[in-house]
Structures are given as C-alpha cells and as structure tokens.
Amino acid sequence: MSVRSRIFSAMQQIAEEQKVTLAPLQDDLPLHETGFDSLAFAILVARLEDDLGIDPFTIAEDAAFPSTVGEFIRAYENVPA
Amino acid sequence: MSLPEIFTLRKYLGPELKGRTISDARHGVSLTDILRHSCLVGRSRELSGRSVLLATSGQLLSALAMIELDGVARRMLLCPPDLDPDRIQALLAEAEIDAIVTDRPLHRCDAGAYLVVGASLPERAAVEWKTEGATEWLMLTSGTSGMPKIVGHTLDGLAGAIIAEGPARHPNATWATFYDIRRYGGLQIFLRAVIGGGSMVLSEPGEAIADHVARLRAGGVTHISGTPSHWRKLLMSGAAANFSPRYVRLSGEIADQAVLDGLARAFPLASIGHAYASTEAGVGFAVDDGREGFPADLIGWNRDGVEMKVVDGSLRIRSHRTARAYIGADAPPLADADGFVDTGDMVELRGERYHFVGRRGGIINIGGLKVHPEEVEAVINRHESVRMSHARSRRSPITGAIVVADVVLADGTDAGRHETIRTEILGRCKDSLAAHKVPAVIRFVEPLDVTAAGKLARADA
Numbered sequence: 001m002s003v004r005s006r007i008f009s010a011m012q013q014i015a016e017e018q019k020v021t022l023a024p025l026q027d028d029l030p031l032h033e034t035g036f037d038s039l040a041f042a043i044l045v046a047r048l049e050d051d052l053g054i055d056p057f058t059i060a061e062d063a064a065f066p067s068t069v070g071e072f073i074r075a076y077e078n079v080p081a
Numbered sequence: 082m083s084l085p086e087i088f089t090l091r092k093y094l095g096p097e098l099k100g101r102t103i104s105d106a107r108h109g110v111s112l113t114d115i116l117r118h119s120c121l122v123g124r125s126r127e128l129s130g131r132s133v134l135l136a137t138s139g140q141l142l143s144a145l146a147m148i149e150l151d152g153v154a155r156r157m158l159l160c161p162p163d164l165d166p167d168r169i170q171a172l173l174a175e176a177e178i179d180a181i182v183t184d185r186p187l188h189r190c191d192a193g194a195y196l197v198v199g200a201s202l203p204e205r206a207a208v209e210w211k212t213e214g215a216t217e218w219l220m221l222t223s224g225t226s227g228m229p230k231i232v233g234h235t236l237d238g239l240a241g242a243i244i245a246e247g248p249a250r251h252p253n254a255t256w257a258t259f260y261d262i263r264r265y266g267g268l269q270i271f272l273r274a275v276i277g278g279g280s281m282v283l284s285e286p287g288e289a290i291a292d293h294v295a296r297l298r299a300g301g302v303t304h305i306s307g308t309p310s311h312w313r314k315l316l317m318s319g320a321a322a323n324f325s326p327r328y329v330r331l332s333g334e335i336a337d338q339a340v341l342d343g344l345a346r347a348f349p350l351a352s353i354g355h356a357y358a359s360t361e362a363g364v365g366f367a368v369d370d371g372r373e374g375f376p377a378d379l380i381g382w383n384r385d386g387v388e389m390k391v392v393d394g395s396l397r398i399r400s401h402r403t404a405r406a407y408i409g410a411d412a413p414p415l416a417d418a419d420g421f422v423d424t425g426d427m428v429e430l431r432g433e434r435y436h437f438v439g440r441r442g443g444i445i446n447i448g449g450l451k452v453h454p455e456e457v458e459a460v461i462n463r464h465e466s467v468r469m470s471h472a473r474s475r476r477s478p479i480t481g482a483i484v485v486a487d488v489v490l491a492d493g494t495d496a497g498r499h500e501t502i503r504t505e506i507l508g509r510c511k512d513s514l515a516a517h518k519v520p521a522v523i524r525f526v527e528p529l530d531v532t533a534a535g536k537l538a539r540a541d542a
Contacts, residue, residue, distance in 0.1 A: 017507060018516070038448060042479035043521035050522060057478035065478075 027070030089152030106285040120145040122199030131180040132156040152212040159263040163533035175409035223534040231408040241402035242364035259307030306330035308535040339462035363402030374436035448480035486520040
C-alpha cells in the first residue's frame with residue numbers, strides 16, 4: 001500500500017471513530033476543510049508514526065505544518081523511511 | 082503522680098492468646114510468647130532512647146524489632162527493601178539516626194558512627210525493657226523519583242483507624258498483605274494483626290504468585306490487603322481459585338469498579354472494600370459497599386474524628402491519624418496552617434459520590450484540555466477481556482500531547498479478537514469520556530510493571 005493510501009485509510013478510520021464526515025480527499029483540499037479538528041490530526045499523526053515509523057512534523061524542528069492534504073502527504077513521502 | 086500509660090505494641094502481645102504466629106516463606110515465629118524472647122544480638126540494651134534504623138533484609142526481623150523497640154527507642158526508621166543504597170547516608174543524617182539494627186553487613190554507611198546491633202530469629206531470652214516513652218515511627222514516602230521524604234508518626238496515630246473500629250473487631254484473624262510492612266499500607270496490616278490479637282503471613286519479594294497463594298492458604302489467611310495492581314495480578318494469575326479469604330481490602334491506588342467486581346466474582350463469600358490512606362495523611366476512610374469512589378457525606382467530619390474537605394479539586398484530610406511532620410532540617414511543612422494534609426489526590430463529585438480521578442502531578446495536557454490517566458484506565462478496565470491498562474501521555478506535534486493506552490488482556494484471549502476488542506474499548510471510551518480523553522492509540526502488551534510499593538509503574542508520573 002502506498003503512503004498516500006495508508007494515510008487515506010487511517011483518515012477514514014479516524015473519521016468513522018470520531019463520527020465526522022470526511023470531505024472528498026484531494027491534494028488541493030485545505031486541511032481545515034477536511035472535517036478534521038486538531039485532535040483528529042493529532043490521532044492521525046500518532047497512528048501514522050506507528051504505521052510508517054515516522055513523524056515528519058517532529059523530526060525537523062522548523063518543519064512548516066502543511067496546509068493542504070497534498071502537502072500533508074508529501075511531508076510523509078519526502079522523509080526517508 | 083503517675084504518668085499516663087504509654088501505648089505500645091507490647092501491651093497486645095501477652096501470653097493469654099494462644100497459637101499466634103508471624104511467618105515469612107522460610108520461618109515462623111510464635112507471637113504468643115514473643116515477649117519472653119529477643120531478636121536483638123549484641124549491645125541491644127544500649128538501644129534504649131536511641132534513634133534506630135531498622136535495616137533488616139526481610140520483613141520478619143523488622144516486625145520483631147518493631148515489637149521489641151516500640152516504647153524503648155526514641156525513634157525507629159523503617160527501611161523499605163527497595164530503598165536506593167546511595168540515599169541511605171543522607172536519610173540517616175536527616176533522621177538523626179545513631180543506631181542500626183541489621184542482619185547484614187553495612188556497606189554504604191560509616192558503620193563506626195553508629196551503634197550497630199544484630200538481628201536474628203528470637204532464640205535468646207528477652208531483655209527486661211523499660212518503656213521510655215512513645216517512640217516516633219519514621220517511614221519513607223514511596224515516590225518514584227527524587228529523595229524520599231521522611232514522615233514521622235506516632236503509634237497512636239498509626240493505629241487510629243484500628244482502635245476506632247475496635248481492636249477486637251476481627252478475632253482470630255490471620256492477616257496478610259501483598260505490601261511490605263515497612264510501607265504504610267503494609268504496616269497497617271501488621272498493626273491490625275498485633276493489636277487485634279491475630280496472626281500474620283508476610284509477603285516475600287520475588288515469590289511466584291502461585292507459591293505466595295499456596296502459603297496464604299497453608300497459613301490459614303482470612304484477611305488480606307493489597308493495591309488494585311496487586312489484586313489484578315492475582316486475578317490474572319488464575320492462582321486465586323482455591324483461596325477464599327473472608328476479608329479483602331484494596332488501598333494505595335484508585336480501586337475502580339472493574340477490580341472491585343473482579344474480586345467480588347473471585348471471592349463471593351468475602352467482604353470486599355477499599356480504603357483511602359497515605360503515608361502522610363494516614364487512614365482517611367474505608368468504603369465497604371463494593372462501589373468505586375466514596376459517598377459525598379464523608380466530606381466534613383465523619384464519626385471517627387477524621388475531617389475531610391476538597392479544595393481546588395484535591396482531597397485534604399485533618400485527623401490525629403495524619404503524620405506529625407516531615408523529618409529533617411529543611412523539611413517542608415506536612416500540613417497547612419489549619420492542620421489539613423493536601424493528599425494531591427484529585428476527586429470529582431458525580432451525583433452523591435466522589436470519584437478519584439488521579440494524582441495532581443499526573444495530569445496530561447492535550448492542547449490545553451486536561452486528562453487524568455486513571456480516569457481513562459477506569460473505563461478501559463471495565464472491558465471483560467482487559468486485566469490491566471496504563472494510559473499515558475505521548476508527545477504530539479499537533480496538540481502537545483495525546484493519550485495512548487497500553488492494555489494487558491486476560492490470559493487466553495484469542496489474538497484474532499484483538500481488533501474487535503480494540504474497537505469495543507474505543508467505543509466505550511467515546512461513550513463515557515470527552516473526545517480528548519479517548520486514547521489515540523491502543524497497544525496490547527505483556528503484563529505491566531508494578532513497583533516495589535505495589536503500584537503501577539508510571540514512568541511519566
């Protein structure tokens with residue numbers, strides 16, 4: 001499974017758990033319009049760290065936090081696992 | 082003018098009660114004629130009026146030395162087995178210790194500076210002790226980090242709850258505890274055995290739970306106490322099956338409904354209750370209705386002369402059972418100006434009952450919202466496949482921290498059910514906890530660490 005599809009599948013699971021409706025996921029969708037709040041993103045980042053072994057937002061101290069779904073995915077794709 | 086009679090352990094150890102014993106895994110000693118024998122070897126007569134460290138390797142010799150020296154020594158400092166040897170020297174200075182009772186060579190302290198008296202099984206004739214005064218009983222706090230504090234008690238205060246119940250409340254009881262009797266919770270049981278005219282079976286560090294239970298049964302143990310972590314360990318072991326105590330008590334950690342119900346199922350004939358006590362605050366109260374938390378009407382004065390209040394969410398206790406003071410040159414005050422001890426245990430009123438939610442220092446901050454790990458654990462532990470859980474903080478780049486939980490499942494849980502159980506636990510957490518308190522990640526793990534004091538090891542606490 002690609003990083004992208006693992007991220008999407010984790011987001012769908014969290015959306016289900018949190019009972020939020022996830023907007024159709026496209027690269028240019030702003031994160032704040034996904035339906036996720038900061039707690040949902042915190043859960044997502046923790047689970048992805050367990051799944052992929054990386055937390056790109058903690059590794060680099062100056063990492064700018066992504067603002068769109070595409071940037072979020074690239075943050076994971078660009079870190080050598 | 083005659084002096085008022087001083088309360089000492091010796092008064093409860095007359096020869097009239099037959100068949101009383103105290104035992105550990107290797108030895109048994111008669112309590113019936115204990116006053117005719119001495120466990121002290123060497124210059125024991127010089128211990129009178131001294132400040133004595135009891136540093137024996139096992140609990141049995143400490144128990145015998147406590148009996149012998151109460152009312153004789155000025156002070157007794159009880160040394161728990163897990164004390165960091167590097168800290169002993171500083172503690173001895175703080176407590177002004179000038180004599181040591183031990184059964185092993187002294188390494189980390191300058192033995193020449195102290196009167197050293199040996200301890201062994203009581204095979205010698207007793208010294209004719211004269212009661213000098215009320216001995217100060219010094220105990221160490223069991224915090225997981227930093228220098229332990231020395232807490233000063235009197236026997237009168239330590240035994241306050243036992244005397245209030247009536248010392249003969251449990252005649253012919255044989256007591257046991259998973260605790261070490263050199264800690265507050267264990268000492269309460271030792272005092273109950275001595276003052277109540279009973280017998281006692283001591284715990285043994287490192288002993289397999291099945292062997293321990295076999296000893297409890299062989300010793301005819303009827304009354305037993307431990308922390309919820311001790312009890313969960315026993316319930317998980319399967320060793321409880323042939324053991325049927327009449328009296329089961331929990332203290333030292335939050336007794337949640339799951340462990341109370343688990344014990345009620347395992348010991349259908351026993352009276353099961355939980356007590357609130359701490360080394361500093363003494364015994365606060367006991368709850369015998371089988372439910373977690375405590376009735377709100379215990380706040381204020383209760384019938385035993387214990388006064389409790391809740392300030393800023395934490396339980397405060399004032400009574401003659403609280404410790405007298407922290408001991409040492411720069412020791413902080415133990416109580417506030419009005420004599421209330423702040424327990425640091427946070428409580429929350431739900432309906433007619435207060436519930437413990439955790440320690441003040443153990444709070445996890447999730448983007449500004451607070452959670453006590455214990456309230457999450459209480460929900461997880463209610464799942465029938467769960468034996469134990471540990472909710473903890475994990476750093477998060479988004480919210481600063483999130484809650485994650487390590488869960489130990491019951492023996493024999495089918496690995497194929499893990500995902501179902503995970504979903505069920507999450508569902509229950511969502512039903513009863515605010516969103517930020519629901520664990521972001523649940524891991525299934527092997528049995529969790531329990532500290533020497535019998536409490537769940539909380540690395541982040």
